[in-house]
Amino acid sequence: MAKILIIDDEETVCQSMALVGKRAGHETNCARTLAAGCQLASEGDFDLVFLDVRLPDGNGLEMLPRLAQAPSKPEIVIMTGYGDPAGAELAITSGAWDYIEKGSSVKDITLSLVRALEYRKQKLSLSGRQEVVALKRENIIGNSPALTACLDAVARAAVSDAGVLILGETGSGKELFARAVHQNSKRSDKPFIVVDCASLPETLVESLLFGHEKGAFTGAEKARDGLVSQAHGGTLFLDEVGELPFATQKAFLRVLQERRYRPVGGARELESDFRLVAATNRNLSQMAEAGTFRSDLLFRLSTFVIELPPLRERSEDIKELARYYMDKFCESNGLSPKGSCPEFMETLQAYSWPGNVREFINTIERTVLTAREQPVLFAQHLPTQIRVQVTQSAVNRHETAAAAPAPAPAPAQLAPPSQLPKLNDFRDSIYTQAEKQYLYDLMALAQNDIATACDLSGLSQSRLYALLKIHDLHRSP
Numbered sequence: 001m002a003k004i005l006i007i008d009d010e011e012t013v014c015q016s017m018a019l020v021g022k023r024a025g026h027e028t029n030c031a032r033t034l035a036a037g038c039q040l041a042s043e044g045d046f047d048l049v050f051l052d053v054r055l056p057d058g059n060g061l062e063m064l065p066r067l068a069q070a071p072s073k074p075e076i077v078i079m080t081g082y083g084d085p086a087g088a089e090l091a092i093t094s095g096a097w098d099y100i101e102k103g104s105s106v107k108d109i110t111l112s113l114v115r116a117l118e119y120r121k122q123k124l125s126l127s128g129r130q131e132v133v134a135l136k137r138e139n140i141i142g143n144s145p146a147l148t149a150c151l152d153a154v155a156r157a158a159v160s161d162a163g164v165l166i167l168g169e170t171g172s173g174k175e176l177f178a179r180a181v182h183q184n185s186k187r188s189d190k191p192f193i194v195v196d197c198a199s200l201p202e203t204l205v206e207s208l209l210f211g212h213e214k215g216a217f218t219g220a221e222k223a224r225d226g227l228v229s230q231a232h233g234g235t236l237f238l239d240e241v242g243e244l245p246f247a248t249q250k251a252f253l254r255v256l257q258e259r260r261y262r263p264v265g266g267a268r269e270l271e272s273d274f275r276l277v278a279a280t281n282r283n284l285s286q287m288a289e290a291g292t293f294r295s296d297l298l299f300r301l302s303t304f305v306i307e308l309p310p311l312r313e314r315s316e317d318i319k320e321l322a323r324y325y326m327d328k329f330c331e332s333n334g335l336s337p338k339g340s341c342p343e344f345m346e347t348l349q350a351y352s353w354p355g356n357v358r359e360f361i362n363t364i365e366r367t368v369l370t371a372r373e374q375p376v377l378f379a380q381h382l383p384t385q386i387r388v389q390v391t392q393s394a395v396n397r398h399e400t401a402a403a404a405p406a407p408a409p410a411p412a413q414l415a416p417p418s419q420l421p422k423l424n425d426f427r428d429s430i431y432t433q434a435e436k437q438y439l440y441d442l443m444a445l446a447q448n449d450i451a452t453a454c455d456l457s458g459l460s461q462s463r464l465y466a467l468l469k470i471h472d473l474h475r476s477p
Contacts, residue, residue, distance in 0.1 A: 002026045002047040002117050007037035008079065009055050013102060017050055017079075020109055026117075034058045041070040048116050051096075053080040061091060068095050069145040075116045095149070136183040140176050141324045142317030146309040150177065157304040158184035163256070165241075165301045166279040168308030171358030174279035175239060177306060181277055182235040190234030193227050193274075198243040205248045207264045210255075216265025228261055231274040241301065242282035242293060249294045256300045276301070311353040311360060312458055318349045321357070325364040326377070333369065340377040347379040350390045354455055436471040443473065 004021045006028060008014050014030040021028040029044070031037035034055045041049065049067055051060045060078065067076055077098045078091040091099040097119070098112045135155055140147070157164045158181050166174045175194070182192045200208060207217070211226030228236065238244065244252065255261045256276060260269045278301045287293035311317075322345065330337050353359055367381045379387060446453035454461055 002120075003045060004028045004113075005037065005040055005044070005046045005049045005074070006030045007034065007049065007055070007060065008052040009033065010052075013052070013079070017109070020106060020113065024110060024113060026113075032056075034060065034063055038063065038067065038070075041067050041072075041074065045072045046070070046074045047072065047120055048097075048113065049074045049076045050079055051076055053078060064091070064095060065145045065149060069148055075120050077112055077116060135180070136188075137180055138176070138183065140173065140180060141321045142314060143320070144314040144316040146314045147317060150306055150308055151180075153304065153306045154180045154184065157181050157306070160304075161185075161275050162303035163275075163301050164277045164304040164306065165284075166277065166306045166308065168279070168281060169310045169356055170281050171356035172281075172308045172310055173357050174281075174308060175237070177308065178235075178237045178239075178277045178279055182237075182275075185235070185275065187234050187275055191231055192235050192237065193231040194237045194239060195227050196239050198240040200243075200245070202245050205245055206251060209248070209252070210261045210263050211266075212264035213266050216263075220265070223263075226261075226263065228255060228272045228274065229270065232272045234274060236274045236276050238276065238278040240280055240282075241278040242280040242284055242287060246292060246294070249297050253294060253297045253300060256297075307462075310460065311356045313460055315349045318360075319345055321360060322348055322364060325361055326368060329365045329368040335368065335372065336375065338368065338371065338375055338377055341379070343379045344377050344382070347382060347387065347390050350393065351386050352389070352455055352458065432471075435467070436473070439467055439471055439473055443468075 004026050006014050006017045006021075008017070008030070009032050011032075014032070018028040018030060029040060029046075031040050034057050037049070037051070040046075051064065051067065053060045064076060064078070067074070075097040076095070077100060078096045079100055079102055097116045100109060100112055135151060137151060137154075140151070154177060164178075164181055166177050168174050179192060182188060195209070207220075207224075207226065209226050209228055211224055211229055212220050214220060214223045255272075259273060260271050262269045284293050284298050284301075288295040288298050322340070326338055326340070329335075348360075355362075363383060363386065366383060367377060371377055371381045374381075442453050442457055446456055450461060450464065453459075454464055457464065459467070
C-alpha cells in the first residue's frame with residue numbers, strides 16, 4: 001500500500017482522486033492549499049503527489065522542485081483543468097512524473113498512478129542495493145532544493161563514463177560541478193584537464209588539443225603533447241564549449257567517437273581514454289539551429305545534462321554561502337571570525353547577483369577586507385552599487401503598491417448581478433490577465449532583451465520563455 005497526497009482546492013476533485021487511490025488499495029490525504037500540502041509532504045512519508053497548478057496561494061509548478069525534495073522524495077503528477085502543451089512541457093522538464101487534465105478518464109488517471117508507483121518501487125529497490133557514499137562537493141555550498149537536484153544529477157552522472165553537459169549562467173559554478181563529477185567518478189585519481197575554449201587561439205587550436213610533432217609548423221622546436229593526451233585516464237573538461245571554433249568541432253567529434261587523434265604533423269594516430277565533461281552559458285540548441293554549432297557534436301556532449309540555477313533562484317543558500325566565505329576569508333587574511341547583523345544578510349538576499357556565485361564570493365572577500373578588524377559586518381560594509389540597487393528595488397515596490405488604486409465600493413443603489421462566474425474561473429481569468437500584462441510590460445521595459453527581462457523579473461530564462469509561449473507573446477524582431 002502506498003501513501004498518496006492530493007493537493008487541490010476543489011473539493012470534488014479531492015474526493016474523486018481520493019476515491020481512485022482508495023480503490024487501488026492506497027492511503028490518501030488531501031490538502032486544499034499549497035502551504036498545507038507542503039506542510040503535509042514535509043511531515044509525512046508520501047510516495048506520490050497529485051498537484052494542481054492553480055491554487056489559492058500559488059502556482060503548483062513553481063513549488064514542484066520543493067515538493068520533490070520532501071523527505072520521502074515523492075513522485076509528482078501535475079493536474080490542471082487547462083489543456084496547455086507548453087505547461088505540459090514545463091511540468092515534465094521541472095521533474096513531474098506525468099501531466100494529466102482533470103477531465104481525464106478514471107482509466108487514464110489510474111494508469112498514471114500505477115506506472116508512477118511501479119517506477120518508484122523499482123527506483124527504491126535499486127537505490128537500496130547501492131552502497132551509500134558521501135558525495136564529494138568541494139566548495140559547492142548550500143542545500144536548497146534547486147542545488148540538491150543538481151547534486152543528485154552529479155551523483156547519477158559520476159557512476160558512468162557518459163558525456164556530461166553543464167549549463168548555467170556565467171559565474172554559477174560550472175567548473176565546480178565538473179570537478180565534482182570527476183572527483184566522484186572512478187577516474188578521480190587521474191588528471192582533470194581544463195580546456196578554456198574561449199581563450200584558444202584559432203590558429204593553434206588543434207596543436208593545443210592534439211599536440212604536435214617537432215617541425216610541424218614555424219616555432220615547433222620540439223614535440224609536445226596536447227590536452228587530449230594529458231587527459232588520458234582522467235577527465236577532459238571543455239569550459240565554454242560553445243566558443244569552440246566550428247572548423248575544430250568536426251575534428252573533435254571524431255576524437256569523441258573513436259578516442260583516437262593525430263598530432264599536428266604526426267604520421268600515426270594515438271589513443272586517449274578520457275571522460276568528457278563540457279560546460280557553457282550559451283544555448284547550444286539555438287546555435288545548432290543557426291548552423292554555428294554542430295548538432296552531432298551536441299548529441300555527443302549531452303548524454304547527461306545538468307542545468308545549474310542562478311544564485312537569485314536559490315536565495316535559501318545565501319546565509320550559508322556568506323558564513324562559509326566570511327570564515328574562509330577571515331582565516332586566509334589572519335582576521336578574527338566576524339558576525340553579521342540581520343540587515344547585512346537581508347541585503348545579500350535582496351540583491352539579484354547578476355554575476356552569480358563568482359560575484360558573491362568577490363563581494364564577501366571585499367567586504368571582509370573593508371571591515372578589517374571590525375567584529376560585525378553591517379550592510380554599510382557592502383559595495384555601494386549593491387546597496388543602491390537593493391534600495392531602488394525596495395522604493396520601486398513601495399511606489400507601485402502605493403500607486404495601485406483602491407477598489408471602488410459598489411454603489412448601494414445598484415441591484416446585485418443576476419449571475420456570476422464560478423469563483424475559481426473568475427480568479428483564473430484575473431490571474432491570467434494580470435500575468436499577461438506583466439509580461440507585456442516586462443518585455444517593453446527590457447526592450448525585448450531576454451537577459452535583461454530575466455534580471456528585472458527574477459525569472460529563469462526557461463521559465464520566461466515558457467510564460468511568453470503560454471500567453472502567445474512574441475519578441476519583436
